[in-house]
Amino acid sequence: MQHWFERAGLRVEREGEVFTTEIPIRWSDLDALGQVNNSTYFDYLQDARVDFLLDGGITQMLEQGVLAVGHTIAYREPMRWSSEPVQVHVVMLDRGAARFRVGYLVTHDEQLCAIAASTLVPYDIAAQRLRRITPEEAAHFDRFTWTVERPFRELPRPSLQGRGLELPVLTRWSDIDAQHHVNNVRMLDYFQEARIVLAAAADPDALPWVIAQQEVEYVNQMRFRRDPYRVTTAVTHLGRTSLAVASELVEPDSGTLIARSRMALVRVDEQGHPILIPDAVRSSLGDYLLPAES
Numbered sequence: 001m002q003h004w005f006e007r008a009g010l011r012v013e014r015e016g017e018v019f020t021t022e023i024p025i026r027w028s029d030l031d032a033l034g035q036v037n038n039s040t041y042f043d044y045l046q047d048a049r050v051d052f053l054l055d056g057g058i059t060q061m062l063e064q065g066v067l068a069v070g071h072t073i074a075y076r077e078p079m080r081w082s083s084e085p086v087q088v089h090v091v092m093l094d095r096g097a098a099r100f101r102v103g104y105l106v107t108h109d110e111q112l113c114a115i116a117a118s119t120l121v122p123y124d125i126a127a128q129r130l131r132r133i134t135p136e137e138a139a140h141f142d143r144f145t146w147t148v149e150r151p152f153r154e155l156p157r158p159s160l161q162g163r164g165l166e167l168p169v170l171t172r173w174s175d176i177d178a179q180h181h182v183n184n185v186r187m188l189d190y191f192q193e194a195r196i197v198l199a200a201a202a203d204p205d206a207l208p209w210v211i212a213q214q215e216v217e218y219v220n221q222m223r224f225r226r227d228p229y230r231v232t233t234a235v236t237h238l239g240r241t242s243l244a245v246a247s248e249l250v251e252p253d254s255g256t257l258i259a260r261s262r263m264a265l266v267r268v269d270e271q272g273h274p275i276l277i278p279d280a281v282r283s284s285l286g287d288y289l290l291p292a293e294s
Helices: 002-007 040-055 059-064 135-143 186-202 279-286
Strands: 012-014 019-023 066-075 086-095 100-108 111-124 165-169 209-218 229-238 242-251 256-267
Touching: 002 100, 019 040, 040 059, 040 066, 040 086, 040 100, 040 111, 059 111, 086 135, 165 186, 186 209, 186 229, 186 242, 186 256, 186 279, 229 279
Parallel strands: none
Antiparallel strands: 019 086, 066 111, 066 209, 086 100, 100 111, 165 229, 209 256, 229 242, 242 256
């Protein structure tokens, strides 16, 4: 396991056990480029997290509820379909009295495809409140605890305050999970739609944009309804070959913030090499660029 941390460029200060699970790739996991879609990685992380809890007999957390507070993922190598399953290696990065942070290394065909982390809290659905981690849950988590240097770069964290390109998004009945709200992974689909609409508006004939890192922070639960929600997306940083984008998902009637997303994207050629953003595209993206905060 140590070699995967080394390939990820991570410095390990303490080693624990590692839980590894295998997840088959579905053909429907692929995007228009023939690669596993970036948001599908979050499905793999969620499945691995469930396997990790079940392996430790932590069924109470799955039956009563566990809420995602946030996820961060950094993509390394693209993943393509093969009969070989994805391997997700799961460790515990941090544990408090009522919160825990899970780390993942996602590998496929001997390639490191992504590193990721999730912050979660146990939840009592019946009582509609957070709960503390039980001694049995803590004992299982502590077996897998690693101390690893923080592996992710900091992305701009602005408050959009309604600034940016707006996109109405509709929930689907299949977006609902066992806890009767929109599954946290499905919100990544809404952010993806908004990002693609912004990219198409600024760069209609673009070569692919590759996501280097993505973060999502969950603020409130999201329920199924037929009226649309709204995603607002803006550019927060514009570099020579890359840009940073921030999005906010809100309930438009009340203005309630449901989730935030931040992404770092790189413009690439057909071989996947970074290329300069053309002046015309830079000018169009500038229409959605937030002013620098003092």
